Amino acid sequence: MAVEEIDPVSGRVTTGHEWNGIKELDTPVPRGVLMFLIATHIFAVLWWFVMPTWPLGTTYTRGLLDTDQHKIIAEKMAEANAARASWVDALDTKSYDEILADPQLMKVVKETGHRLFGDNCAACHGRDGRGGANYPDLADHDWIWGGGPETIAQTISVGVNSANPDSRVSQMPAFGRDQMLEPAQLHDVALYVHSLSNPDDATPDNVETIEAGRQVFLANCAACHGEDAKGSADVGAPNLTDKYWIYGGDLQTIINTLHGGRQGHMPTWAERLSPADIKILALYVYSLGVENP
Incomplete structure (x- = not known):
């Protein structure tokens, strides 16, 4: 039977391992750490039961709380749509001229339109709509396809030289490259x-x-x-x-x-934005030119 060796300094038993004259002590895991590990394991087991956890082929265990991020997002979307319902209905039913004449609706249009523009249009036209190299300025009064709200809405919907079957189509010929002119x-x-x-x-x-x-x-x-x-x-x-x-x-x-030659391109937004969002964007873009004479 092996005789346990006691470290003379700490008074603890050694493991028998030695490296370059340094002997390893057989020190137990600190009680605080051990309790923490036990608590985390208990928490993990409980979490398996209360939250969606285990994959089961094409589905997963729902957990006792029956909640997940998809449901939370769906609930928040439903709340947001309910909050928007009153003015969305007004935008759907009123004409462009009626909306332009309604200060309260135009306030909503500018707030919502600014966010929609930033999310979908600013990458090309800039946050302020002033455009940039090879992209039109939407905050002036010069329009290629017409600057009325209905016309702007149509351009947003079908795009220019886009995949939409009703796309606006325009191309500047290459008079020099194609040897049409000397x-x-x-x-x-x-x-x-x-x-x-x-x-x-x-x-x-x-x-x-x-x-x-x-x-x-x-x-x-x-x-x-x-x-x-x-x-x-x-x-x-x-x-x-x-x-x-x-x-x-x-x-x-x-x-x-x-x-x-030139052939500009604007994507079609008919499949990515709702009719209400397109109407809001059209009114917002129209307002940019009105406010920047």
Whole structure:
């Protein structure tokens, strides 16, 4: 029978293990730690019974409390819908003009619309709706497809060049890349278009070039943008005579646009947002332009 060795310093029994002259003490687990481990195991066992826990093929044990996150979320959604019901019904039944004339409803539209816009539109158009490089500014008064609330709602619903069968469709041809215009013609018409929004750039030295560009414009661009270059909301052709540009209005960018073409894209939101949410967003976007003259 082995004789137990007692550590002379601590008075505890050693385990017989030794490393580099250091002997391991046979120290028991502290009672506090042991009680904590026992308590956590008891808690875990009880939790198995009161909360959804064990998977059972395609389902799971519901637990004595019969609660889970899905049920909690469903209850919160039901509460939120009940709280929204009064003004959602009003939005559904009233026309755009009636809502615009109702300060209380417009307050709800702006609060709710701001959140919807931030969640779904701000990634491209910015939190303030001012857009950015290659994305339209929604807070001005320049609209490609028309800026009335009903028109905005339709654009949100079907999108532009989207997968929706009723999508708005628009494309700027690549006049240079597809060799529809000669390089000299491309430069002349770009200079003409640039002069429409920058009339001071027209000088006696380039007046003949600008006139040559106008003739190219009338033959190739007026069908969409109009002979006056004011654009057409029917085909999504922008006004070329103002200072509002999606891709940039400097001469080089206009040349790039004419050469390579443009085809913007806006997704269809008809399957992701409810009709009420689309109506709220349309009114909210419309209000951005009204409040930013």
